[in-house]
Amino acid sequence: MPQQTLAIIKPDAVKKRVVGKIITRIEDEGFTIARLKLVHLSPDEAKGFYAVHKEKKFFSSLTEFMSSGPVVVMALEAEDAIRRWREVMGATDPALAAPGTLRRLYGFSIERNAVHGSDATETAEWEVGYFFKKKP
Ligand code: CMP
Numbered sequence: 001m002p003q004q005t006l007a008i009i010k011p012d013a014v015k016k017r018v019v020g021k022i023i024t025r026i027e028d029e030g031f032t033i034a035r036l037k038l039v040h041l042s043p044d045e046a047k048g049f050y051a052v053h054k055e056k057k058f059f060s061s062l063t064e065f066m067s068s069g070p071v072v073v074m075a076l077e078a079e080d081a082i083r084r085w086r087e088v089m090g091a092t093d094p095a096l097a098a099p100g101t102l103r104r105l106y107g108f109s110i111e112r113n114a115v116h117g118s119d120a121t122e123t124a125e126w127e128v129g130y131f132f133k134k135k136p
Helices: 011-015 019-028 043-049 059-066 081-089 102-106 121-131
Strands: 003-009 032-039 070-076 114-116
Touching: 003 019, 003 081, 003 121, 011 019, 011 059, 011 070, 011 121, 019 070, 019 102, 032 059, 032 121, 043 059, 043 121, 070 081, 070 121, 081 102, 081 121, 102 114
Parallel strands: none
Antiparallel strands: 003 070, 003 114, 032 070
């Protein structure tokens, strides 16, 4: 049974005009794009999405950044999608991400790291539901 994960192309990558390159990579890696939209998050929507990090010292900077411009939000589908998408993204800090990973290729800093992916089954379900209503 294929699994879904939530992927976000963050404002830094949209500004850099690498959306096409990232989506090509997603398709080349064998993911199916089940849902996709371009949205400009309000500060409150960004805070709601990253609520698990609300006690972290980077929370306000992160949510300001995530609401600073449009993002591309996708539900990606594949066997083992959560783990595989994290592998394609690379480590959170682009400087530590393996060569060829999206964050190494397109990320700028630990905050402006080009892409997001869910980290576990329950988070993936919650994150996909945060952006996409269930199909009827
Ligand atoms: P993401 O995968 O979207 O999940 C949480 C985000 O918080 C992470 O990517 C980074 O953009 C950001 N983040 C994580 N750690 C730090 C940090 N130490 N400083 C600033 N931002 C961070």
